[in-house]
Each structure stands twice: as C-alpha cells, then as structure tokens.
Amino acid sequence: MSFGSSLQSARALIVGASQGIGLGFVRQLVADGRFDQVYGTYRRPETAGGLMALAADHPHLTPLPMDVTAEDSMVQAVATLQATDPRLHLVVYCVGLLHDGDFQPEKSVRQLTSDQLLRSFQVNAVGAALLTKHLLPLLKHDQPSVFGAISAKVGSIGDNHLGGWYGYRASKAALNMLIKTASLEYARKSPNTIFALLHPGTTDTRLSQPFQRGVSPDKLFSVSRTVAQLMTVIDGLEPADSGDFLSWDGQQLPW
Numbered sequence: 001m002s003f004g005s006s007l008q009s010a011r012a013l014i015v016g017a018s019q020g021i022g023l024g025f026v027r028q029l030v031a032d033g034r035f036d037q038v039y040g041t042y043r044r045p046e047t048a049g050g051l052m053a054l055a056a057d058h059p060h061l062t063p064l065p066m067d068v069t070a071e072d073s074m075v076q077a078v079a080t081l082q083a084t085d086p087r088l089h090l091v092v093y094c095v096g097l098l099h100d101g102d103f104q105p106e107k108s109v110r111q112l113t114s115d116q117l118l119r120s121f122q123v124n125a126v127g128a129a130l131l132t133k134h135l136l137p138l139l140k141h142d143q144p145s146v147f148g149a150i151s152a153k154v155g156s157i158g159d160n161h162l163g164g165w166y167g168y169r170a171s172k173a174a175l176n177m178l179i180k181t182a183s184l185e186y187a188r189k190s191p192n193t194i195f196a197l198l199h200p201g202t203t204d205t206r207l208s209q210p211f212q213r214g215v216s217p218d219k220l221f222s223v224s225r226t227v228a229q230l231m232t233v234i235d236g237l238e239p240a241d242s243g244d245f246l247s248w249d250g251q252q253l254p255w
C-alpha cells in the first residue's frame with residue numbers, strides 16, 4: 001500500500017518553512033484534508049512573515065522556531081511536538097544553503113575555505129541527520145510515516161560532469177549518505193518509516209534566483225508546481241522505496 005493511501009488525521013512537520021519550497025509544502029498541506037496538524041519551522045521571524053500569516057488563517061498550523069545549526073533548538077521543538085501528540089506521519093527537511101551574501105558557491109579550488117565548506121555541511125547535511133536522531137520516537141508507531149529530505153541532483157557523484165559548487169555538491173552527497181544510512185537503521189527500529197531523498201528540479205526561489213538566467217522557462221518550476229510534484233512522489237512511496245534518491249518525476253537518480 002502506498003504512503004498516501006494510508007493517510008488520515010495525519011500530522012506533518014516541515015523543517016525550513018519560512019520561504020521557498022518549505023513554505024510551499026506548508027501551504028499545500030494546510031489545504032490537504034488528510035492532515036489534522038501541520039508544524040512549520042522557521043529560523044528567524046524576519047523571513048517568516050508568510051508562514052505567520054498562513055498560521056493566522058489556519059489554526060491547525062503551528063510555527064515552531066528551529067535553527068538546524070543549534071541542536072538545543074531541535075530538542076525544544078521536538079518537546080513541543082511530543083507534548084501534544086507523540087506521532088508524526090510526514091517530515092520534510094526543506095532547509096538548504098547555496099549562497100548568502102559573501103558566501104557564494106565555489107567555482108574553483110582557489111575559493112575553498114574551511115568555514116564555507118563546514119557551514120554547507122552543517123546546514124545541508126548535519127541538520128537532517130540530527131533530526132533523524134531526535135524524531136525517531138515520533139516516527140516510530142504503527143502507522144506509515146515518511147521522512148523526506150530535499151536533496152539536489154548536483155549532489156549526485158555519478159552525474160557530476162560540470163564541476164564547481166564544491167560545498168553545495170559535497171554537502172548534498174553527504175546528506176544522501178546520512179539519510180540512506182538512517183533508512184537502514186530505521187528499517188530495523190521503525191519499520192513503518194520510509195525515507196526519501198528528493199530532487200525538486202530547478203524551482204523559482206531565493207536559492208536559485210541568481211542562477212536562473214540559463215534555465216529555460218519550461219524547466220523553471222513554480223514553488224506550487226514543485227510541491228505538487230514532490231507530494232505525488234511522496235504519496236506513491238512504498239516501504240521498498242526507503243532510502244531512494246528520487247527526482248521530482250519519481251525517477252531514480254544515480255548516487
């Protein structure tokens with residue numbers, strides 16, 4: 001049975017829901033009658049206006065503060081979740097970092113710095129891995145659950161023909177390995193949980209904005225289109241798919 005066909009009175013947690021694809025997920029899930037409770041995390045109120053406005057209109061949406069580089073903020077958010085109901089059915093890790101002011105994707109080995117590489121790993125990979133630790137008790141129950149992590153095709157080692165973007169590529173490859181490895185442990189400890197690494201396709205968000213010039217309009221997805229496509233993939237997941245690296249159209253991607 002696919003994950004989507006089992007969903008009712010479900011609870012979802014979207015991590016990194018202040019903007020972009022994460023906010024798009026929250027927008028779609030609050031309108032999806034299969035979900036009773038939706039939680040969306042934000043790092044700073046300054047960029048979370050859209051999430052707060054949505055929550056004002058939807059009492060079953062709860063914004064939760066969480067900076068994925070501060071593990072204690074994860075612990076606090078998980079405690080809040082557990083206090084209401086110790087079950088989650090869907091988690092989507094939508095946090096990601098490609099550029100931020102002076103922090104720009106490296107075009108050459110000459111631009112590599114320890115600080116930038118470590119920050120890429122911390123935000124893009126380590127945060128998701130720590131959540132697999134803290135969320136195990138909430139994902140482990142007798143109903144199906146999904147932990148989806150938004151990865152990126154540029155994190156595929158086999159598909160790397162262009163080079164560049166060292167920190168982003170390597171941190172997404174690390175995310176893939178961490179989540180694949182967690183999927184194997186969960187298969188023993190929480191066999192109803194399905195993990196998926198999801199490539200969203202180029203999507204019109206802050207993250208892709210500086211790099212959209214070379215992308216043809218039919219290959220640049222709106223956030224709502226991306227979320228609808230990824231929800232179709234998530235709904236179709238079956239236990240045998242756990243740990244797969246999947247594109248927005250459901251195709252397997254090479255590691």
Ligand SMILES: NC(=O)c1ccc[n+]([C@@H]2O[C@H](COP(=O)([O-])OP(=O)(O)OC[C@H]3O[C@@H](n4cnc5c(N)ncnc54)[C@H](OP(=O)(O)O)[C@@H]3O)[C@@H](O)[C@H]2O)c1
Nearest residue numbers: 016018020021043047067068095096152202203205207208
């Ligand atoms: N857009 C694309 O074309 C594309 C393509 C392939 C993969 N992806 C992946 O898709 C995911 C979503 O990206 P997006 O395009 O929606 O980008 P985005 O609009 O820039 O959103 C990124 C999100 O990550 C959050 N975030 C960053 N650092 C954080 C931290 N330390 N703690 C908690 N949250 C943090 C941001 O919060 P703030 O508002 O606080 O900054 C924001 O909510 C990312 O994993 C990205 O790598 C995107």
